[in-house]
Amino acid sequence: MDELFPRARTTVAPGAVHIPDWLDAHRQRELLAACRDWARPPAGLRTVRTPGGGTMTARQVCLGRHWYPYGYARTVVDGDGAPVKPFPDWLGELGREAVRDALGEGPAPYDIAPSAETAPYDIALINFYDSDARMGMHRDSDEKSDAPVVSLSLGDTCVFRFGNTETRARPYTDVELRSGDLFVFGGPSRLAYHGVPKVYPGTAPPELGLSGRLNITLRVSGL
Template identity: 80%
Template sequence: MDTELFPRPRAEIAPQAVHVPDWLDPPRQRELLDACRAWARPPAGLRTVHTPGGGTMTARQVCLGWHWYPYGYARTVVDGDGSPVKPFPEWLGELAGNAVRDALGATPPSYDIALINFYDGEARMGMHRDADERSDAPVVSLSLGDTCVFRFGNTETRTRPYTDVELRSGDLFVFGGSSRLAYHGVPRVYPGSAPPELGLTGRLNITLRVSGL
């Protein structure tokens, strides 16, 4: 009832780490979902990521601009079908720039990477840092579909202190500056919580970065 009566305020979770609820309106969410579905198709489509230690990420992923694999970047899907990575569209870079301006009031750099992660109801993401780029530009994160718990921690350890934030469909989270290398993860997804009109079962996270490559 509270969520129906009172809008969720934007919040600075840590220095230069800002949560902006409902940043994407429903039509823009549907447009982004349609684009994600196209990007997920082969070649260079949605894949399961395997870590060097033999583990398997439960969230599946597709990349644009540069292909991320543990722990580096390439121009081809070196851990998948070997195809050239899909291009990073100009309009997505403009969206990232608007996000940085709105969340941080900063002049945005030129974004050139997108990592799109798909979570089903059982998927999780362990605490990690986005440290494979050669740029300290802010990371932009957009959520579509099911609500999740997003755990935003500190730059020194995967453990406490951290803050749990509920990210819903359409929410924006941006982190840069002294929080750029903070550990973060997704310990829980709430199945069936996506807006019914969106037509998505599961959660999509679109993470936008600057490679510096």
């Protein structure tokens, strides 16, 4: 159904941009099919355990390099030990397209867009949220590159909390991310704290055939 008031592109903070409905229905289905393949073992969807003995409620699969708290490896060192699945070229192209669309328009007081043309996106972290899953405030700081992070949403709507670079506390902005939405953050916002305090179950587009939320984040490792 069409929006009574269409959602607008929003600059949430310098270098942090939300573009609603960036992925059309066809591209969402294609990306979901790929995620389902990647989630199969070996090196498939896993529960992430923290050094303190806790577990993340969102489950995860990685491409290119395997993320574990708090580093990267070539194998699933905290899971089945299998080699991590390769990062496909087409996903890197999607990441560069996303950065161009989000950060390549108009003048900016920081240099982001040119790096989008050359930076080789080579890592994907794919998180699956069921209705009870959450993600605490954290920074994406284990990469050696300051290239923008690309975040794509599929399935259920969530509250995405985008904060500041100094603390997990306020000030922060809550953004509603729906299936097909794009969120990119780089430049002065590259190391901002962010998290997902809430997922709204049953809000995914019915035609997508997904129960829960998938978040695909693309990064440049610099490794």
